[in-house]
Amino acid sequence: MPWTLLFKNMFSHPFRTLLTMGSLIVAVFLLCFLRASLVALEAGVAGASSNRLMVQSAVSLFVDLPLSYQGKIENVDGVAGTCKLQWFGGIYRDPSNFFAQFAVDADRFAAAYPEVELTQGSHEDFKATRTGCIIGEDLAKRFGWKIGDTIPLQGTIFPRTDGLPWELTVSGIYKAKTANVDNQTLWFHHAYLDEALVAGQATGPRGVGVYVVALDRGASVERVASQIEDLFRNGPQRVQGTTEAEFQRQFVSMLGSVPTFLGSIGGGVLFAILFAVLNTMLLTARERTHDLGVMKALGFSDAIAFWLLLGESLLVCVIGGGLGVALAWGTQGPLGAGLKQLIPTYVIGQETVLEGLALAVALGFLAGIIPAWQASRLDVVEALRAEI
């Protein structure tokens, strides 16, 4: 294979080659970015525990369940324990500082979420402090919070009647072991919230959004879910028991058609770049007709003509695509930091890197195969007559 010729041909029009590579870099970077975003959106689903049930209202996630359900659920055969989970929706100083906050059973939380590991503070302190909370390490880093700090949260669903914010004290900082829990969440005592509601110090619905149900080892998820659903079939609130993966999927689907939209953009980008490279390669092949005729006259076979064109296309795409992947990989740190609130687990993983490179090779092949086939079929005499 005349590699020297391949490289020299590739840069015979350096500006055009660099522009083609530039568009490949941008396109493959964008595709890697979209792919990593989709992977991040699905991370909660992928990392979900198979040994945990989420029990919510059968009507909607936004309808609360009665507090009395907890004891009844715990009596179901196969249930190891439960933990309340109530969306709080408070604002820290400004709505743009959004992060998730949940009211939970402080004494049951550690058992319900063993993947939430405290790196600072302790569960004992959390349990002992009525206004205590546990925060993710990314959240701590974002706002500079440390153990003992007070976090003021203005209630929106649960506003305090005195108009002041809720004050929570940092008892622990965690790092999740799996991707289904991001490191930007705040967990605090459900009892603290409920007491305030009972005492009239705050307003809002009294209940539980979701009961997190831990199962005994070996218990059938389907059977337990079905038994819990049967338990409340006649009201007052019918419930739905779903696996955590299914539960997480609801949030992804809440984004509506965003994943589909991202996928469509990716598909569009892919076709646009394929047509752009194909167009360049067809132009290259036409310009190269005379040279290929000369080479064939000198004894180069049809197969070599084929590989010269296909090789050039592959080389341009692999270099351009490779640089695109490298750009996506190199910028994941700053991009991930910038997108933390929207896509908490944005990472260019090994799979995305391999997919990006495979895509570059596929683009090179698809864009080069037609010009290469034309080159191999080129009639020597006609090619020599072609204008230079």
Next chain:
Amino acid sequence: MGDKAKEPAIELAGVSRTYHRGGETLKALDHFDLTIEQGSFTAIMGPSGSGKSTLLNLVGGLDRADAGLVKVAGEELTTMTNAGLSAFRADRIGFVFQGFNLLPVLTALQNVELPLLLSPLSGKERRKHATHALTLVGLEDRLDHRPRELSGGQEQRVAIARALATDPELILADEPTGDLDRASADAILDLLQRLNREHGKTIVVVTHDPKAAMAAQRTIHLDKGRLEKVVENEPKEGVAKEGEPAEAAAPVQDGVAAAETSEEAAS
């Protein structure tokens, strides 16, 4: 080997080639017979459309005859596959074209190395052979020049060096002086004569130029795809005359051109 040596370099018998263009049928060669001996220098002349280039293309394995026998360097071309013809061209034929046909992205040395890429030679050996061929045509000081940095005469000499690189038995030249001024053309003809005389190459030149034809030992005249006449030329050594700026008339001595080209001498 002895029998092979006596075999004609080119043997055509009853060769026909017809082209169909725009509903028209053009008989480029019509039951054409020709024999060219090894080590000869033959010119082919004729008006446009007489079949000269078709003849050269068939002999060079660039095109296929519709009928008849085309035997070159002992090989029957009409039955060869495309891959077989490619290998035949690589091993047995050296082409020189009117428009030089050098690859613009490659240097003179790389252009001459090009056909050697098909050989089993190492990179070092390829460069050695290519340098030798360029020295032979008096361009040892232009190895790293690209075609656009060379004069027309120099480009054609690079093309001849490329044709010589694989040491083929047969050199086919299609209007090799067509794009050159008189002095450069004479120098190229002189070089071809020397390659024939001193290196035993069989040379076939298609030309419109009577002076180029006179450089050959024999001129074959074609008309309407048929052999019109054969003229034996008087033996003549050297085309470039004294006093003329014979750009490429570097004397070939023991396979190596003299260090100084006439171009340098003139400057």
